[in-house]
Amino acid sequence: MSTSSAISVQGLTKDFRVGLRGIKLRAVDNLSLEIPRGQVFGLLGPNGCGKSTTLKIVLGLIPATSGSISILGSPSATSEARQRTGFLPEAPYFHKFLTGRELVQYCARLSGVPAEKVGEAVEGSLELAAMTEAANRPIGTYSKGMLQRIGLAQAIVHDPELVILDEPTAGVDPVGSAAIGRMINAMRAKGKTIVLCSHLLGQVEQVCDRVAIMDRGRLVLEGRVDEVLAQRDRHVITVADLTPQARQAAEAALAAHGATVTSITHPRRSLEDLFRELVTGSRDA
Amino acid sequence: MNARLTRTSWIARITFLEAIRQRFFAFLLVLSAVMVVSSVSLRFMDFGHSELKFVADFAFGGMFLFGSVLALVMTAQLFFAEIENRTALTLLAKPLSRTEFLLGKFLGTWAVLGVFVFSLAFLQGVILWSRTQELIVLAAETGRVAPDFSVSGLASFAVLQWLRLGVVAAMVLMVSAVARTFLFTVIVGAMAIVAGQLQWLAQEALLKPSDASVVTKSLLWISSRVIPQPPAV
Numbered sequence: 246m247s248t249s250s251a252i253s254v255q256g257l258t259k260d261f262r263v264g265l266r267g268i269k270l271r272a273v274d275n276l277s278l279e280i281p282r283g284q285v286f287g288l289l290g291p292n293g294c295g296k297s298t299t300l301k302i303v304l305g306l307i308p309a310t311s312g313s314i315s316i317l318g319s320p321s322a323t324s325e326a327r328q329r330t331g332f333l334p335e336a337p338y339f340h341k342f343l344t345g346r347e348l349v350q351y352c353a354r355l356s357g358v359p360a361e362k363v364g365e366a367v368e369g370s371l372e373l374a375a376m377t378e379a380a381n382r383p384i385g386t387y388s389k390g391m392l393q394r395i396g397l398a399q400a401i402v403h404d405p406e407l408v409i410l411d412e413p414t415a416g417v418d419p420v421g422s423a424a425i426g427r428m429i430n431a432m433r434a435k436g437k438t439i440v441l442c443s444h445l446l447g448q449v450e451q452v453c454d455r456v457a458i459m460d461r462g463r464l465v466l467e468g469r470v471d472e473v474l475a476q477r478d479r480h481v482i483t484v485a486d487l488t489p490q491a492r493q494a495a496e497a498a499l500a501a502h503g504a505t506v507t508s509i510t511h512p513r514r515s516l517e518d519l520f521r522e523l524v525t526g527s528r529d530a
Numbered sequence: 531m532n533a534r535l536t537r538t539s540w541i542a543r544i545t546f547l548e549a550i551r552q553r554f555f556a557f558l559l560v561l562s563a564v565m566v567v568s569s570v571s572l573r574f575m576d577f578g579h580s581e582l583k584f585v586a587d588f589a590f591g592g593m594f595l596f597g598s599v600l601a602l603v604m605t606a607q608l609f610f611a612e613i614e615n616r617t618a619l620t621l622l623a624k625p626l627s628r629t630e631f632l633l634g635k636f637l638g639t640w641a642v643l644g645v646f647v648f649s650l651a652f653l654q655g656v657i658l659w660s661r662t663q664e665l666i667v668l669a670a671e672t673g674r675v676a677p678d679f680s681v682s683g684l685a686s687f688a689v690l691q692w693l694r695l696g697v698v699a700a701m702v703l704m705v706s707a708v709a710r711t712f713l714f715t716v717i718v719g720a721m722a723i724v725a726g727q728l729q730w731l732a733q734e735a736l737l738k739p740s741d742a743s744v745v746t747k748s749l750l751w752i753s754s755r756v757i758p759q760p761p762a763v
């Protein structure tokens with residue numbers, strides 16, 4: 246268990262008992278994971294593979310069946326460790342009758358922000374989450390994406406060094422999720438550790454330094470994003486004004502050196518890029 | 531220690547705000563208020579002490595009944611709403627111990643019960659007082675003994691009522707913390723209230739000066755003065 250890890254998980258297993266007969270359901274299966282400090286770590290996997298369960302165990306919200314964890318150097322999520330951690334649960338739900346600002350204030354006070362600094366901290370995090378405008382409305386009137394963003398604001402209001410985000414972009418439009426991506430980058434620039442679960446692989450690829458992929462409670466892959474994704478034996482050359490003659494000449498020249506052209510296609514923009522180009526911003530933002 | 535206090539008081543504050551906005555609270559408050567007010571119209575033909583006592587018995591009985599229902603259902607509801615709506619998930623990821631969470635929930639609920647008891651007691655006081663004034667005039671006319679109305683008696687009754695509802699709320703919260711469902715909690719809580727109530731009556735009826743501690747004795751003495759006896763059946 247190295248002290249440089251923000252989170253370390255060793256041989257973690259979690260069984261849920263479901264139904265009246267108490268049939269065991271293994272949600273996490275002998276999972277070991279090291280999440281280094283100061284990086285953005287993506288936890289991926291299909292629905293029900295145990296991502297949220299793992300995060301909840303790390304935060305001490307549910308007990309593990311076996312295995313051990315360490316968070317920010319302490320062997321369990323102590324009050325002190327939680328004070329340095331921010332958490333956005335998946336599909337967050339907050340007290341509907343509070344306004345966004347009241348909720349963030351409430352969370353700031355619970356997380357140990359001193360009274361004289363609350364105002365500043367609250368405004369700062371509302372602004373980061375692009376929720377200043379809607380901050381005086383009751384949470385019951387928020388759209389799904391706004392709920393997600395106010396959840397983000399409450400998670401970071403006490404300026405934690407570790408931020409755990411369970412599907413921060415679920416239900417958020419591409420512009421909003423690009424904003425969340427920028428927020429994550431800004432936090433990394435300040436030296437924070439960010440752990441996030443997401444199904445938006447495109448975004449994970451852009452924003453994460455490392456990823457782990459889980460399947461049926463087991464870890465199937467872990468590593469640096471660029472290392473995991475690079476196909477080291479393939480190369481891409483982008484060419485403008487490629488005439489058939491030029492193409493033949495190029496292929497011949499490459500063949501002379503023993504290289505084969507396996508495919509020639511047009512580069513495509515991602516739908517996400519196109520969308521972001523055409524749409525200026527969400528109405529809520 | 532200070533941080534603990536801050537966190538507990540914030541949980542209490544939000545719990546209070548949430549409870550006070552519930553329709554269930556407003557409903558029971560209005561129902562009890564109607565009961566208190568209508569108690570005046572149910573008076574006996576016989577004027578004098580027994581009228582005021584009957585009015586008070588009726589209203590206080592209603593207050594305790596509805597107060598218990600409120601303490602039971604609201605406490606359990608507030609607790610399970612946090613679990614089911616997953617707001618607890620956000621809260622417990624904060625540097626907040628479960629004790630602080632439960633204590634804050636309790637204090638918030640208890641404060642709401644205070645609002646319930648004291649606003650009804652105030653209403654009750656106004657009604658009893660104005661009726662007393664009428665009876666004093668009547669008594670002077672007919673030459674009977676004038677009834678008296680003690681504000682401090684009513685106030686201490688209200689405080690005692692509030693303490694009792696606090697005990698109910700604390701008990702329900704403890705059941706909630708170990709139970710899995712709202713329904714189970716409400717059923718167990720209701721049985722406990724009934725059992726406690728029977729025991730209370732039994733103690734009052736069987737009280738012998740010798741076999742009770744000083745505290746119990748004085749408590750029971752106070753309660754026997756302040757709490758109206760149920761009408762003999």
Ligand SMILES: Nc1ncnc2c1ncn2[C@@H]1O[C@H](COP(=O)(O)OP(=O)(O)OP(=O)(O)O)[C@@H](O)[C@H]1O
Pocket residue numbers: 261262263270271272290291292293294295296297298299335
């Ligand atoms: N409280 C619970 N009781 C019983 N089973 C549970 C409970 N919580 C989770 N599970 C089960 O554990 C498994 C893992 O759930 P988990 O929520 O961790 O998945 P996930 O990876 O976060 O999925 P998603 O991408 O849909 O959020 C699922 O099969 C789920 O049904």
Ligand SMILES: [Mg+2]
Pocket residue numbers: 296297298335411442
């Ligand atoms: Mg999940």
